[in-house]
Every structure is written in C-alpha cells, then in structure tokens.
Amino acid sequence: MNGNDETRALVTLRVHRFTPRAERNRSRSGSPFAKQSSPFGSSSARRPRGKQWVQDYELSVLPDTTILDCLLTIKRTQDPSLAFRYSCGHGMCGSDAVAVNGTPTLLCTAKVKDWATPDRQAAIDDDGFRKTASADDASPAPVQGGNSLGVIELAALPGFPVQRDLIADIDPMLEQIKRLKPYLQASGKLATTKDGNVDVFEYLQQPEQLAAYETLSNCIACGVCEGSCPVFAGGEAFIGPAALITASRFINDSRDTAADARMDAIDTADGIAACQSVRACSRQCPRGIDVGEEIWQLIAKVKERQ
Ligand code: SF4
Ligand code: FES
Incomplete structure (x- = not known):
C-alpha cells in the first residue's frame, strides 16, 4: 500500500439520469420554462420527455479529487453510457456547470471533500420513514474519516432543458446573450493615422475606465448564475443574469457608443424589471x-435615464 492508498475513501455519486425519447420536429429555440411570451425566448419549446432515474456509482478516491475526475473514472471503468460535458477541465470554458447537491457549480473545480455529505437515504427505513436515532448515532455521521466520504448528488443545470443525464441545453442562454450584441460597438469610422493605418491609440483607456468592466469581461457564460436564480430557473420570463452581465460589460465600456440602445434592450418587463434582487x-x-450587485448597479443606471 502506498501513501495515496492510505488516504483513499469511498464516495458515492448519485446521478439523476435522463435519456430523451426520440421526438420529431422538436423546436430547440427559446426557454421551455418561460410562461409569458418574451423577445428573449420562445415559450413554444416543450420539456424534453424520456426516461428518468437515479443511479448510484461508488468509487475509491482521494478527497481532493474533482467531481469531473470521478465522472471520467466512472465513464472509463463502470458505465460508458453516462453523459456529461466538459472541455478545458480548469474552470475556463464554463461548459460543465451542473447542480451539485442542488447547487449550480462547475464539475472541474468542485472537489469531493467539499461536497460529500452523509447519505440521507441511508437514514430512511424500508417503510420510507426516517430511522429513529439511537443514543449511539445521535450525532450526524462524519463526512470524512472512516472508509466513506459520503454521497454527492448530481443533476443537470436547473432552468434549462435536459438533453441527456448531466447535459443541459444552454442554447436559450446563448441566444439571449447574442441578442444583446456581445461585441464592441464604436460609432463612425476607425480613426487612421496620416499614412492610412488604423490609429491604435484611438481606443486607449485610463485604468479606471478598464476597471469599470474588466471583471465583467471574465464571464465565461457557464450559466451557474442562471441556474441559481429562482426567477430564471423558476420559469418566469426573464432574460437572466448572464445576459444582464453581458449588457453591463459593454454599457460600462467607455469605448462603446451603443449604451442607450443596450439599455433600451434590457429596460423591458422580462429584462431588468423581472429581477427580484434575490x-x-x-x-x-x-x-x-x-x-447581483452588478445587476443592481445596472438597474440604477437604466433608471437614472428616466
Ligand atoms: S456571471 Fe454567470 S455566466 Fe458569467 S461566469 Fe459568473 S456565473 Fe457564469
Ligand atoms: S471544464 Fe471548462 S470550466 Fe470546467
């Protein structure tokens, strides 16, 4: 036995699985959760239908192992049919957002030791009642120690149609972001130098001008904020926090000259008015x-114009 073996322990991944039923002419546009008609999403799409079940996978891991690595091991050694999405593996691409114990987060940065919890199902007896605690087990089972780290429950990102297992269809979010024109709009012609080249100094910014949008430009459109938002994930007509962050990123950019049009685009019933500041x-x-704070500031900025 080497040093690693000594610190290994069992963890159970409890995965909410889904296999879609084949459907003809299924529309993929818009959010199937929107209750009202919205310029940002069509309510015509339907919830995907198919087979749903919960499947447990047990594996021996180091506590620092990421949940993504656990799923890759399961796919290689236990069940090649398990479907999930990832790309960079390092928190950069945003493609692997799922609900971990009900909380939207990225698979590749979530470590087993931070998410494993005592198995609540094991505390239910065969008749579906919570087992009565005896004097010996009155305190909750330890998350770590012994031979088991506990259970981690995984489901597809809330607020989006499930495509298969842990893969959600995030196209509705990407469509909403696209509608808000997520690129710099500078008016007029590019300034040129006397010899006809583009004047690269035209768009120089002061550090404070950069600071106004720099953090926002780090958004990777993972959808974690959308899955966490009870308004968006709850199915209300709302363009969603990720789209508002995109709008804010360009409204705050001193080089962009379309701020008014951008504010008009989000000053709607399903835009900033739908945010309940949760x-x-x-x-x-x-x-x-x-x-939340960025959206709050954005709302103040839009209201200042009125
Ligand atoms: S703002 Fe939302 S979509 Fe962007 S990185 Fe953060 S959680 Fe992901
Ligand atoms: S795989 Fe790219 S962010 Fe997790």
Missing part, C-alpha cells in the same frame, strides 16, 4: 463576479 446569482459565480 442575489442567489452571486453565490457560486466561478469568475468571482458579484452578479
């Missing part, structure tokens, strides 16, 4: 953006 969107942003 601020759940801020809790798990992997890029450290205080999403």
